[in-house]
Amino acid sequence: MSFRLFTFTLIASILLAACALASPSPGPEAVPEDLVNIRLPMGYIPSVQYAPFYVADAKNYFRDAGLEVEFDYSFETDGVALVGTDELQFSLASGEQVLLAREQGIPVVYVLAWWQDFPVAVAAKSELEIKEPADLEGVDIGLPGLFGASYIGLRALLNSAGLSEEDVQLDSIGFNQVEALVADQIQAAVVYANNEPIQLEAMGYDLDLIRVADYVPLTSNGLITNEKTIRENPRLVRSMVATILKAVTASINDPDGAYSISLDYVEGLEDADRDVQMEILKTSIEFWRPEGAGELGKSNLDAWENMQQVLIDMGLLSGSLDLEAAYTNDFVD
Numbered sequence: 001m002s003f004r005l006f007t008f009t010l011i012a013s014i015l016l017a018a019c020a021l022a023s024p025s026p027g028p029e030a031v032p033e034d035l036v037n038i039r040l041p042m043g044y045i046p047s048v049q050y051a052p053f054y055v056a057d058a059k060n061y062f063r064d065a066g067l068e069v070e071f072d073y074s075f076e077t078d079g080v081a082l083v084g085t086d087e088l089q090f091s092l093a094s095g096e097q098v099l100l101a102r103e104q105g106i107p108v109v110y111v112l113a114w115w116q117d118f119p120v121a122v123a124a125k126s127e128l129e130i131k132e133p134a135d136l137e138g139v140d141i142g143l144p145g146l147f148g149a150s151y152i153g154l155r156a157l158l159n160s161a162g163l164s165e166e167d168v169q170l171d172s173i174g175f176n177q178v179e180a181l182v183a184d185q186i187q188a189a190v191v192y193a194n195n196e197p198i199q200l201e202a203m204g205y206d207l208d209l210i211r212v213a214d215y216v217p218l219t220s221n222g223l224i225t226n227e228k229t230i231r232e233n234p235r236l237v238r239s240m241v242a243t244i245l246k247a248v249t250a251s252i253n254d255p256d257g258a259y260s261i262s263l264d265y266v267e268g269l270e271d272a273d274r275d276v277q278m279e280i281l282k283t284s285i286e287f288w289r290p291e292g293a294g295e296l297g298k299s300n301l302d303a304w305e306n307m308q309q310v311l312i313d314m315g316l317l318s319g320s321l322d323l324e325a326a327y328t329n330d331f332v333d
Contacts, residue, residue: 035068038062038088038090040092041074043094043221049194051258051284052250054258057071059250059261061247064243080098080106080224084226086228092223093222098224109326110327113300114248115287115288120150120191120193120211121193123200124181126207127206136188136210139188140187141154153212156218178200198276220287223241225237245296252288
Protein backbone atom coordinates (compact mmCIF):
# COMPACT_ATOMS: atom_id res chain seq x y z
CA MET A 1 0.00 0.00 0.00
CA SER A 2 1.48 3.33 -0.99
CA PHE A 3 0.87 6.74 0.48
CA ARG A 4 -0.62 7.77 -2.85
CA LEU A 5 -3.09 4.89 -2.67
CA PHE A 6 -4.15 5.88 0.82
CA THR A 7 -4.60 9.47 -0.31
CA PHE A 8 -6.88 8.36 -3.11
CA THR A 9 -8.86 6.14 -0.74
CA LEU A 10 -9.37 8.89 1.80
CA ILE A 11 -10.35 11.48 -0.81
CA ALA A 12 -12.83 9.01 -2.26
CA SER A 13 -14.19 8.48 1.24
CA ILE A 14 -14.72 12.22 1.63
CA LEU A 15 -16.77 12.26 -1.56
CA LEU A 16 -18.76 9.09 -0.88
CA ALA A 17 -19.02 8.64 2.86
CA ALA A 18 -21.95 11.01 3.23
CA CYS A 19 -24.03 8.42 1.37
CA ALA A 20 -23.44 5.74 4.01
CA LEU A 21 -26.59 4.73 5.87
CA ALA A 22 -26.63 5.01 9.63
CA SER A 23 -27.93 2.17 11.77
CA PRO A 24 -29.94 3.91 14.49
CA SER A 25 -29.82 2.61 18.00
CA PRO A 26 -33.12 1.41 19.45
CA GLY A 27 -35.32 4.23 20.68
CA PRO A 28 -37.72 6.93 19.53
CA GLU A 29 -37.47 7.91 15.88
CA ALA A 30 -37.84 11.62 16.55
CA VAL A 31 -34.98 13.38 18.31
CA PRO A 32 -36.23 15.77 21.02
CA GLU A 33 -35.33 19.35 20.27
CA ASP A 34 -33.21 19.68 23.40
CA LEU A 35 -30.91 16.76 22.42
CA VAL A 36 -27.89 17.05 20.12
CA ASN A 37 -28.00 14.36 17.43
CA ILE A 38 -24.69 12.53 16.99
CA ARG A 39 -24.17 10.05 14.17
CA LEU A 40 -21.21 7.93 15.29
CA PRO A 41 -19.29 5.84 12.73
CA MET A 42 -18.09 2.67 14.46
CA GLY A 43 -15.80 1.21 11.78
CA TYR A 44 -16.99 -2.39 12.16
CA ILE A 45 -20.10 -4.54 12.27
CA PRO A 46 -22.34 -4.67 15.38
CA SER A 47 -20.41 -6.63 17.99
CA VAL A 48 -20.28 -7.30 21.70
CA GLN A 49 -16.97 -5.41 21.59
CA TYR A 50 -19.07 -2.21 21.38
CA ALA A 51 -20.84 -3.01 24.65
CA PRO A 52 -20.00 0.34 26.34
CA PHE A 53 -21.85 2.25 23.62
CA TYR A 54 -24.87 -0.01 23.93
CA VAL A 55 -24.76 0.47 27.69
CA ALA A 56 -24.62 4.25 27.26
CA ASP A 57 -27.67 4.12 25.02
CA ALA A 58 -29.73 1.62 27.03
CA LYS A 59 -29.04 3.29 30.37
CA ASN A 60 -29.74 6.75 28.93
CA TYR A 61 -26.21 8.01 29.68
CA PHE A 62 -26.19 9.74 26.29
CA ARG A 63 -29.61 11.30 26.78
CA ASP A 64 -28.73 12.46 30.30
CA ALA A 65 -25.77 14.27 28.74
CA GLY A 66 -28.03 15.93 26.17
CA LEU A 67 -27.05 13.60 23.32
CA GLU A 68 -28.95 11.33 20.93
CA VAL A 69 -26.46 8.93 19.34
CA GLU A 70 -27.00 6.86 16.20
CA PHE A 71 -24.58 3.99 15.56
CA ASP A 72 -23.24 3.93 12.01
CA TYR A 73 -21.36 0.76 11.04
CA SER A 74 -19.64 2.10 7.94
CA PHE A 75 -15.89 1.93 7.24
CA GLU A 76 -13.38 3.62 9.52
CA THR A 77 -11.98 5.77 6.70
CA ASP A 78 -15.50 7.06 5.99
CA GLY A 79 -15.76 8.28 9.57
CA VAL A 80 -12.37 9.98 9.45
CA ALA A 81 -13.27 11.71 6.19
CA LEU A 82 -16.65 12.95 7.44
CA VAL A 83 -15.23 14.26 10.70
CA GLY A 84 -12.35 15.87 8.83
CA THR A 85 -14.75 17.83 6.63
CA ASP A 86 -17.01 18.67 9.62
CA GLU A 87 -19.91 16.66 8.19
CA LEU A 88 -19.91 14.81 11.53
CA GLN A 89 -18.58 15.81 14.93
CA PHE A 90 -17.25 12.41 16.06
CA SER A 91 -16.11 8.99 14.91
CA LEU A 92 -14.30 5.98 16.31
CA ALA A 93 -10.89 5.55 14.67
CA SER A 94 -7.47 4.07 15.28
CA GLY A 95 -4.31 6.08 15.83
CA GLU A 96 -2.72 5.46 12.44
CA GLN A 97 -5.79 6.84 10.65
CA VAL A 98 -5.45 10.09 12.60
CA LEU A 99 -1.80 10.54 11.62
CA LEU A 100 -2.38 9.59 7.98
CA ALA A 101 -5.25 12.06 7.78
CA ARG A 102 -3.31 14.91 9.38
CA GLU A 103 -0.43 14.34 6.95
CA GLN A 104 -2.95 15.31 4.26
CA GLY A 105 -4.11 18.41 6.12
CA ILE A 106 -7.33 16.83 7.41
CA PRO A 107 -7.80 18.39 10.89
CA VAL A 108 -8.98 15.42 12.96
CA VAL A 109 -8.00 15.16 16.63
CA TYR A 110 -7.98 12.09 18.88
CA VAL A 111 -9.67 12.99 22.18
CA LEU A 112 -10.26 9.67 23.97
CA ALA A 113 -8.19 6.48 24.07
CA TRP A 114 -10.87 3.82 24.39
CA TRP A 115 -8.44 0.92 23.78
CA GLN A 116 -5.29 1.33 25.87
CA ASP A 117 -3.42 -1.52 24.17
CA PHE A 118 -3.19 -2.28 20.46
CA PRO A 119 -5.21 -5.52 20.03
CA VAL A 120 -3.58 -6.85 16.85
CA ALA A 121 -1.60 -10.11 17.16
CA VAL A 122 -0.23 -12.96 15.08
CA ALA A 123 -1.69 -16.40 15.83
CA ALA A 124 -0.33 -19.81 14.83
CA LYS A 125 -0.96 -23.42 15.81
CA SER A 126 1.32 -24.37 18.69
CA GLU A 127 3.01 -27.22 16.84
CA LEU A 128 4.70 -24.68 14.54
CA GLU A 129 6.62 -23.11 17.45
CA ILE A 130 5.99 -19.52 16.29
CA LYS A 131 6.24 -17.79 19.64
CA GLU A 132 7.97 -14.43 19.11
CA PRO A 133 8.47 -11.92 16.29
CA ALA A 134 11.83 -13.39 15.22
CA ASP A 135 10.09 -16.73 14.57
CA LEU A 136 8.07 -15.10 11.76
CA GLU A 137 11.01 -15.16 9.36
CA GLY A 138 10.08 -17.24 6.32
CA VAL A 139 6.52 -17.81 7.56
CA ASP A 140 3.43 -17.66 5.33
CA ILE A 141 1.24 -15.06 7.08
CA GLY A 142 -2.39 -14.38 6.21
CA LEU A 143 -3.98 -11.01 6.86
CA PRO A 144 -7.07 -9.15 5.64
CA GLY A 145 -4.95 -7.08 3.24
CA LEU A 146 -2.18 -4.53 3.03
CA PHE A 147 -4.20 -1.88 4.86
CA GLY A 148 -5.55 -0.93 8.25
CA ALA A 149 -4.54 -1.74 11.79
CA SER A 150 -3.77 -5.40 11.03
CA TYR A 151 -1.13 -4.42 8.46
CA ILE A 152 0.29 -1.68 10.69
CA GLY A 153 0.50 -4.05 13.65
CA LEU A 154 2.25 -6.76 11.63
CA ARG A 155 4.82 -4.28 10.33
CA ALA A 156 5.47 -3.13 13.90
CA LEU A 157 6.08 -6.75 15.00
CA LEU A 158 8.42 -7.40 12.08
CA ASN A 159 10.30 -4.18 12.78
CA SER A 160 10.74 -5.17 16.44
CA ALA A 161 12.64 -8.28 15.27
CA GLY A 162 14.63 -6.51 12.57
CA LEU A 163 12.54 -8.15 9.84
CA SER A 164 10.89 -6.66 6.75
CA GLU A 165 8.09 -7.75 4.45
CA GLU A 166 10.68 -9.42 2.23
CA ASP A 167 11.51 -11.80 5.07
CA VAL A 168 7.99 -13.28 5.18
CA GLN A 169 5.29 -14.34 2.74
CA LEU A 170 2.12 -12.25 2.99
CA ASP A 171 -1.24 -13.55 1.77
CA SER A 172 -4.31 -11.31 1.57
CA ILE A 173 -7.11 -13.60 2.79
CA GLY A 174 -9.80 -11.12 3.75
CA PHE A 175 -11.42 -11.59 7.14
CA ASN A 176 -11.15 -15.39 7.00
CA GLN A 177 -8.36 -15.92 9.50
CA VAL A 178 -10.17 -18.62 11.47
CA GLU A 179 -11.05 -20.70 8.41
CA ALA A 180 -7.61 -20.29 6.85
CA LEU A 181 -5.78 -21.41 9.98
CA VAL A 182 -8.09 -24.38 10.52
CA ALA A 183 -7.54 -25.53 6.94
CA ASP A 184 -3.75 -24.93 7.12
CA GLN A 185 -3.94 -22.61 4.13
CA ILE A 186 -1.45 -20.38 5.97
CA GLN A 187 1.02 -20.92 8.79
CA ALA A 188 0.06 -17.84 10.80
CA ALA A 189 -2.65 -15.18 10.69
CA VAL A 190 -2.86 -11.56 11.75
CA VAL A 191 -5.82 -11.43 14.15
CA TYR A 192 -7.37 -9.36 16.88
CA ALA A 193 -6.27 -10.89 20.18
CA ASN A 194 -9.73 -10.40 21.66
CA ASN A 195 -11.56 -12.22 18.86
CA GLU A 196 -10.27 -14.94 16.52
CA PRO A 197 -7.96 -16.68 19.03
CA ILE A 198 -10.90 -17.14 21.39
CA GLN A 199 -12.96 -18.68 18.60
CA LEU A 200 -10.12 -21.04 17.64
CA GLU A 201 -9.42 -22.14 21.20
CA ALA A 202 -13.14 -22.85 21.67
CA MET A 203 -12.86 -25.13 18.63
CA GLY A 204 -10.11 -27.07 20.38
CA TYR A 205 -6.97 -25.63 18.76
CA ASP A 206 -3.84 -24.86 20.79
CA LEU A 207 -2.36 -21.55 19.70
CA ASP A 208 0.66 -19.39 20.21
CA LEU A 209 -0.14 -15.68 20.14
CA ILE A 210 2.34 -12.87 19.46
CA ARG A 211 0.67 -9.67 20.67
CA VAL A 212 1.85 -6.37 19.26
CA ALA A 213 1.22 -4.72 22.64
CA ASP A 214 3.83 -6.97 24.26
CA TYR A 215 6.57 -5.64 21.98
CA VAL A 216 5.59 -2.18 20.74
CA PRO A 217 3.06 0.18 22.39
CA LEU A 218 0.92 1.74 19.66
CA THR A 219 -2.11 4.02 19.77
CA SER A 220 -5.26 2.00 19.21
CA ASN A 221 -8.98 2.78 18.77
CA GLY A 222 -10.51 5.84 20.31
CA LEU A 223 -12.80 8.80 19.74
CA ILE A 224 -11.90 11.52 17.27
CA THR A 225 -13.37 14.92 16.55
CA ASN A 226 -12.04 17.88 14.57
CA GLU A 227 -10.32 21.15 15.37
CA LYS A 228 -13.42 23.22 14.61
CA THR A 229 -15.60 21.31 17.07
CA ILE A 230 -12.94 21.59 19.77
CA ARG A 231 -12.63 25.31 19.13
CA GLU A 232 -16.33 26.15 18.84
CA ASN A 233 -18.04 23.54 21.02
CA PRO A 234 -15.65 22.12 23.63
CA ARG A 235 -18.56 21.43 25.96
CA LEU A 236 -19.99 18.96 23.43
CA VAL A 237 -16.64 17.17 23.21
CA ARG A 238 -16.35 16.98 26.97
CA SER A 239 -19.90 15.61 27.29
CA MET A 240 -19.24 12.91 24.69
CA VAL A 241 -15.94 11.88 26.26
CA ALA A 242 -17.33 11.83 29.80
CA THR A 243 -20.34 9.77 28.76
CA ILE A 244 -18.24 7.15 26.96
CA LEU A 245 -15.87 6.91 29.93
CA LYS A 246 -18.85 6.41 32.24
CA ALA A 247 -20.15 3.61 30.02
CA VAL A 248 -16.72 1.95 29.69
CA THR A 249 -16.41 1.98 33.48
CA ALA A 250 -19.88 0.47 33.86
CA SER A 251 -19.02 -2.27 31.36
CA ILE A 252 -15.75 -3.08 33.14
CA ASN A 253 -17.55 -3.28 36.48
CA ASP A 254 -20.47 -5.36 35.19
CA PRO A 255 -19.57 -7.33 32.04
CA ASP A 256 -22.56 -9.64 32.47
CA GLY A 257 -24.91 -6.68 32.48
CA ALA A 258 -23.13 -5.16 29.47
CA TYR A 259 -23.47 -8.46 27.62
CA SER A 260 -27.19 -8.68 28.36
CA ILE A 261 -27.70 -5.16 27.03
CA SER A 262 -25.74 -6.03 23.88
CA LEU A 263 -28.29 -8.72 23.02
CA ASP A 264 -30.69 -5.96 21.96
CA TYR A 265 -28.12 -4.34 19.65
CA VAL A 266 -26.20 -7.18 18.02
CA GLU A 267 -28.28 -9.28 15.65
CA GLY A 268 -27.65 -12.99 16.13
CA LEU A 269 -25.86 -12.59 19.46
CA GLU A 270 -28.58 -14.46 21.33
CA ASP A 271 -27.99 -17.47 19.07
CA ALA A 272 -24.19 -17.35 19.34
CA ASP A 273 -22.07 -19.35 21.78
CA ARG A 274 -22.44 -17.29 24.93
CA ASP A 275 -19.21 -18.53 26.50
CA VAL A 276 -17.21 -17.53 23.44
CA GLN A 277 -18.86 -14.13 23.08
CA MET A 278 -18.57 -13.43 26.79
CA GLU A 279 -14.87 -14.26 26.65
CA ILE A 280 -14.49 -11.87 23.71
CA LEU A 281 -16.05 -9.13 25.84
CA LYS A 282 -13.92 -9.90 28.89
CA THR A 283 -10.73 -10.01 26.82
CA SER A 284 -11.68 -6.71 25.19
CA ILE A 285 -12.12 -5.18 28.63
CA GLU A 286 -8.51 -6.01 29.46
CA PHE A 287 -7.44 -3.96 26.45
CA TRP A 288 -9.49 -1.01 27.69
CA ARG A 289 -7.87 -0.96 31.13
CA PRO A 290 -4.84 1.30 31.60
CA GLU A 291 -1.67 -0.30 32.92
CA GLY A 292 -0.14 0.61 36.26
CA ALA A 293 -1.05 4.12 37.36
CA GLY A 294 -2.47 5.04 33.96
CA GLU A 295 -5.83 6.74 33.68
CA LEU A 296 -8.79 5.35 31.76
CA GLY A 297 -9.16 7.12 28.43
CA LYS A 298 -5.78 8.87 28.36
CA SER A 299 -3.40 8.73 25.40
CA ASN A 300 0.26 7.83 25.83
CA LEU A 301 2.89 9.92 24.06
CA ASP A 302 5.21 6.93 23.62
CA ALA A 303 2.48 5.05 21.79
CA TRP A 304 1.93 7.98 19.43
CA GLU A 305 5.66 8.34 18.78
CA ASN A 306 5.96 4.61 18.06
CA MET A 307 2.97 4.71 15.72
CA GLN A 308 4.43 7.66 13.87
CA GLN A 309 7.79 5.93 13.46
CA VAL A 310 6.19 2.75 12.11
CA LEU A 311 4.28 4.79 9.51
CA ILE A 312 7.45 6.65 8.53
CA ASP A 313 9.32 3.35 8.17
CA MET A 314 6.51 2.05 5.96
CA GLY A 315 6.70 5.13 3.75
CA LEU A 316 3.17 6.19 4.68
CA LEU A 317 4.32 9.37 6.40
CA SER A 318 6.86 11.69 4.81
CA GLY A 319 8.17 12.85 8.18
CA SER A 320 7.33 13.72 11.77
CA LEU A 321 4.06 15.49 12.56
CA ASP A 322 3.06 17.77 15.41
CA LEU A 323 1.73 15.05 17.73
CA GLU A 324 0.47 17.61 20.24
CA ALA A 325 -2.00 18.72 17.56
CA ALA A 326 -2.99 15.14 16.70
CA TYR A 327 -4.26 14.18 20.15
CA THR A 328 -5.23 15.72 23.46
CA ASN A 329 -5.99 14.44 26.95
CA ASP A 330 -7.66 17.71 27.95
CA PHE A 331 -11.18 16.32 27.73
CA VAL A 332 -10.33 13.23 29.74
CA ASP A 333 -8.97 15.51 32.49
